[in-house]
Amino acid sequence: MNRLPTIDDVSRHAGVSTATVSRCLNAPDQVRPETRARVEAAVAKLGYTPHFGGRALAANRTNTVGVVIPTMASAMFALGLQALQEELSANNVTLLVATSHYDPDQELKQIRTLLGRGVDAMALIGEARPDDAYQLLQDRQIPYILLWSYRANSAHAIVGFDNRAAARQMADRVLAFGHRNIAMLAGVTTWNDRAVGRIEGVRDALAAVDIDLAAPYLIEAPYSVDASFEAAKALLALTPRPTAIICGNDVQAAGALHAVRDGGLAVPDDVSVVGFDDIELARAVEPPLTTVQVPHRRMGRVAAKQLLNMINSNEPGDRMNFETSIVERRSLSSPPNRH
Amino acid sequence: MNRLPTIDDVSRHAGVSTATVSRCLNAPDQVRPETRARVEAAVAKLGYTPHFGGRALAANRTNTVGVVIPTMASAMFALGLQALQEELSANNVTLLVATSHYDPDQELKQIRTLLGRGVDAMALIGEARPDDAYQLLQDRQIPYILLWSYRANSAHAIVGFDNRAAARQMADRVLAFGHRNIAMLAGVTTWNDRAVGRIEGVRDALAAVDIDLAAPYLIEAPYSVDASFEAAKALLALTPRPTAIICGNDVQAAGALHAVRDGGLAVPDDVSVVGFDDIELARAVEPPLTTVQVPHRRMGRVAAKQLLNMINSNEPGDRMNFETSIVERRSLSSPPNRH
DNA sequence: TTGTACGCGTTATCAG
DNA sequence: CTGATAACGCGTACAA
Numbered sequence: 007m008n009r010l011p012t013i014d015d016v017s018r019h020a021g022v023s024t025a026t027v028s029r030c031l032n033a034p035d036q037v038r039p040e041t042r043a044r045v046e047a048a049v050a051k052l053g054y055t056p057h058f059g060g061r062a063l064a065a066n067r068t069n070t071v072g073v074v075i076p077t078m079a080s081a082m083f084a085l086g087l088q089a090l091q092e093e094l095s096a097n098n099v100t101l102l103v104a105t106s107h108y109d110p111d112q113e114l115k116q117i118r119t120l121l122g123r124g125v126d127a128m129a130l131i132g133e134a135r136p137d138d139a140y141q142l143l144q145d146r147q148i149p150y151i152l153l154w155s156y157r158a159n160s161a162h163a164i165v166g167f168d169n170r171a172a173a174r175q176m177a178d179r180v181l182a183f184g185h186r187n188i189a190m191l192a193g194v195t196t197w198n199d200r201a202v203g204r205i206e207g208v209r210d211a212l213a214a215v216d217i218d219l220a221a222p223y224l225i226e227a228p229y230s231v232d233a234s235f236e237a238a239k240a241l242l243a244l245t246p247r248p249t250a251i252i253c254g255n256d257v258q259a260a261g262a263l264h265a266v267r268d269g270g271l272a273v274p275d276d277v278s279v280v281g282f283d284d285i286e287l288a289r290a291v292e293p294p295l296t297t298v299q300v301p302h303r304r305m306g307r308v309a310a311k312q313l314l315n316m317i318n319s320n321e322p323g324d325r326m327n328f329e330t331s332i333v334e335r336r337s338l339s340s341p342p343n344r345h
Numbered sequence: 346m347n348r349l350p351t352i353d354d355v356s357r358h359a360g361v362s363t364a365t366v367s368r369c370l371n372a373p374d375q376v377r378p379e380t381r382a383r384v385e386a387a388v389a390k391l392g393y394t395p396h397f398g399g400r401a402l403a404a405n406r407t408n409t410v411g412v413v414i415p416t417m418a419s420a421m422f423a424l425g426l427q428a429l430q431e432e433l434s435a436n437n438v439t440l441l442v443a444t445s446h447y448d449p450d451q452e453l454k455q456i457r458t459l460l461g462r463g464v465d466a467m468a469l470i471g472e473a474r475p476d477d478a479y480q481l482l483q484d485r486q487i488p489y490i491l492l493w494s495y496r497a498n499s500a501h502a503i504v505g506f507d508n509r510a511a512a513r514q515m516a517d518r519v520l521a522f523g524h525r526n527i528a529m530l531a532g533v534t535t536w537n538d539r540a541v542g543r544i545e546g547v548r549d550a551l552a553a554v555d556i557d558l559a560a561p562y563l564i565e566a567p568y569s570v571d572a573s574f575e576a577a578k579a580l581l582a583l584t585p586r587p588t589a590i591i592c593g594n595d596v597q598a599a600g601a602l603h604a605v606r607d608g609g610l611a612v613p614d615d616v617s618v619v620g621f622d623d624i625e626l627a628r629a630v631e632p633p634l635t636t637v638q639v640p641h642r643r644m645g646r647v648a649a650k651q652l653l654n655m656i657n658s659n660e661p662g663d664r665m666n667f668e669t670s671i672v673e674r675r676s677l678s679s680p681p682n683r684h
Numbered sequence: 685t686t687g688t689a690c691g692c693g694t695t696a697t698c699a700g
Numbered sequence: 701c702t703g704a705t706a707a708c709g710c711g712t713a714c715a716a
Contacts, residue, residue: 010485012709023687028711038685053484058463059401060709063692068398070462078430079423088417091444100458103442105430119439122394145392146349231629260629267631290570290599292606292631351693362703367695377701399693402708 011052013060019048031056062124071313072102072120073129073153074113080229081285082255082302083131086153089306090129097314099126110135110197114142121146126317129153129309133160134199149316149323153309155199156327163316163323165309169200172298172330173207173252176280179296179332180250181215184340185278188212189223189241189248191234191258201226201254204282208252223248227258234261235268242269242277249277249341256281256288259295263337274339284333293336301328350391358387370395401463410652411441411459412468412492413452419568420624421594421641422470425492428645429468436653438465449474449536453481460485465656468492468648472499473538488655488662492648494538495666502655502662504648508539511637511669512546512591515619518635518671519589520554523679524617527551528562528580528587530573530597540565540593543621547591562587566597573600574607581608581616588616588680595620595627598634602676613678623672632675640667 017024022041029037030045037045048054062068071094075083091101102120106113113130117139120128128143128150140162143150152164180188190208193201209219222244227237234253238261241248251266253259259281266277273279273293281288281297288295305328316323356363361380368376369384376384387393401407410433414422430440441459445452452469456478459467467482467489479501482489491503519527529547532540548558561583566576573592577600580590590605592598598620605616612618612632620627620636627634644667655662 013711014709024710025687025689025712026685029686032711036685041685055457055461057402057709058461059398059407059694060692061711062398063396063402063694064709064711066692066711078417078427079420081418081420084418084423088444091417100441100443100462102439104439105427118394122397123439124397231625257625257629264629264631286570286596287626287629290596290603290626291629292603352695353693363694364696364703364705365701368702371695375701380701396693398710399708400695402710403693403695405695405708 010057011054012057013054015052016045016048016054019052020044068124068126069099070102070123070125071099071127071129071317072104072117072123072125073131074104074106074116074120075131076108077105078103080257081287082283082300083154085285085302086306086309089303090310091306093307093310094314097310099314108194108196108198110139114139117142121148127151127313129313131155132199133157133162133164134197134202149313149320151309151312151316151323153305155203156325158325158327160325163312163325165305165312165324165326165328167300167305167328167330169203170207170210172300173204173282174211175207175330176282176298176332177208177211177252180252180278180280180338181211183250183278183338185250186215186217187246187249187341188217188219189244189251190219190225191237191241191251191253191262192224192226193229193254193258194226204254227261229255229257231257231261231264234258235265238262238265239269242266242271247277250338251277251279253279253281255283256285256295256297259297259337260287260291263291263293263295274337276342278338278341280338288335296335296338297333299331299333301330304328349396350393351396352393354391355384355387355393358391359383407463407465408438409441409462409464410438410466410468410656411443411456411462411464412470413443413445413455413459414470415447416444417442419596420626421622421639422493424624424641425645425648428642429649430645432646432649433653436649438653447533447535447537449478453478456481460487466490466652468652470494471538472496472501472503473536473541488652488659490648490651490655490662492644494542495664497664497666499664502651502664504644504651504663504665504667506639506644506667506669508542509546509549511639512543512621513550514546514669515621515637515671516547516550516591519591519617519619519677520550522589522617522677524589525554525556526585526588526680527556527558528583528590529558529564530576530580530590530592530601531563531565532568532593532597533565543593566600568594568596570596570600570603573597574604575600577601577604578608581605581610586616589677590616590618592618592620594622595624595634595636598636598676599626599630602630602632602634613676615681617677617680619677627674635674635677636672638670638672640669643667
């Protein structure tokens with residue numbers, strides 16, 4: 007059994023004390039260049055890496071932040087997460103990713119796990135979750151921020167965008183094209199404030215022109231192509247048939263596209279379809295989706311900076327609201343009777 | 346400052362020694378039920394969670410496995426990873442995910458980071474990488490497996506599928522439809538044995554009927570819709586124009602689909618397009634892709650089991666080859682002249 | 685600028 | 701079945 011080199015081995019090798027070796031690693035400028043060189047040589051020769059456990063124990067800090075996302079199998083989180091990770095990595099902190107499958111119990115369990123691993127800070131998606139989760143975080147006095155959502159008077163540090171406003175903007179655009187018979191294929195709203203916000207936004211816009219958004223023209227489905235296909239089918243079977251379907255995200259829109267075509271209709275000539283998020287999929291389908299563009303990467307980067315700042319300065323986190331915009335492609339046009 | 350409860354607090358609370366508390370957590374059956382109940386009550390009341398660092402230090406084990414993938418922004422890894430994670434999680438081990446952006450230097454750096462965090466085992470994607478990486482792993486005596494690839498005489502534990510054989514099978518299918526003018530839009534092959542294998546497989550099949558696969562009918566592009574769009578454009582500009590484009594994965598196929606349409610042609614009537622991986626995207630595009638179905642989830646689960654076994658038993662890992670199959674959808678048909 | 689020495693929270697050995 | 705106690709590897713007062 008080839009024991010890993012310890013700080014002790016390094017110190018002997020370099021002819022200094024362990025304290026000096028430690029300083030070379032954590033505060034290099036506090037040690038004379040020559041000594042440092044000797045130490046660094048020893049480190050290199052032995053292939054020494056500080057033991058994570060020892061370090062965590064002594065410093066009570068892990069250089070780790072945890073994030074719990076609903077699922078890895080979704081490009082919308084992947085993009086922002088990637089950026090978050092890169093920024094953290096550039097500051098020598100590791101990102102621990104766990105998934106909850108949109109289930110608050112699972113999420114709580116994952117938070118516990120992450121906490122148990124001594125993360126220095128934590129990020130969660132959205133704001134809607136049972137109070138236990140927030141309680142836990144506050145008991146542990148661990149800094150955390152919420153992502154992908156924004157509410158001006160949220161009680162928490164939150165870096166995201168206003169899903170409601172963005173959805174309203176999109177619905178306004180659909181109205182501007184002349185649609186009056188509008189359906190919404192939304193995400194499942196239980197413990198998902200983004201999905202809720204997007205519905206409310208659409209409802210706001212429609213209400214302004216005295217249109218009511220409700221079942222059966224409002225339907226919820228999981229964020230998968232297949233489930234959305236089925237849900238969109240149901241929407242298209244209604245009388246009168248909607249001339250536009252506003253979807254909770256791009257994956258749902260892809261499913262809806264499929265459903266429209268499957269019914270022998272054309273997008274956008276017979277039915278318009280719009281998405282949300284602007285993931286790569288939005289450009290891959292035919293016709294490419296008119297959708298809400300979200301600055302995923304910028305959000306991720308800013309979130310990372312904020313996290314780092316909270317860890318290092320103990321300051322409370324900010325609330326930060328990102329602007330979204332609508333990217334027009336070809337899946338939205340005027341309704342058939344106005345052609 | 347609200348100090349976290351330690352094992353000591355629990356032991357005092359329960360009126361037992363720290364050793365007993367520890368046993369309750371790690372070997373519950375070695376302690377009398379009544380004592381255990383007292384301890385568990387104390388744990389619950391105090392909200393105690395073992396300190397990760399202390400545990401790692403004392404046990405020299407972290408219940409952690411690390412994996413380095415090229416990128417999170419790809420559904421093909423997400424699927425398998427999700428399954429891997431679930432299986433590990435069910436066994437109380439946490440998965441640490443890092444990304445390399447298809448860059449071996451980055452990968453090596455990430456391996457170092459993971460190693461520094463004391464992962465008990467490690468998984469890497471594919472087999473092609475500089476020797477330093479393997480060296481490092483072996484020096485550290487840490488079990489590792491390779492994923493998403495398979496080679497019978499690989500020197501490493503490897504759980505995946507034979508990319509070459511799968512690609513050959515696909516190319517054979519394309520040939521069986523009567524295509525003789527076949528192009529390939531491949532992934533970038535540098536340090537990517539999956540991309541290489543897929544090219545070789547296609548080449549094998551074509552060579553068997555005396556067709557040579559080479560530039561300009563073979564072209565490499567990054568795994569993105571946009572880059573693949575451009576590359577496919579180039580392919581379609583060739584004379585004679587290929588009647589079928591075999592793509593390195595589904596994302597590339599989506600780009601190719603786009604390019605064909607953009608040139609005023611139809612899939613599959615004018616040009617057939619086939620993909621690889623069978624991610625959700627394959628069913629979302631129009632026409633849905635004929636592609637290679639890979640058992641991502643099963644692979645992930647098996648990989649996790651293997652990893653756990655290597656950790657617990659110190660046995661060397663197996664080599665495990667998964668079967669792939671072709672799922673026929675609508676993007677492949679006979680070439681135009683045979684209609 | 686460098687060294688000494690203690691403590692961080694846990695597990696494991698060994699004795700009872 | 702339980703308890704006392706010695707590691708585990710590192711950071712950091714404090715002293716020199």
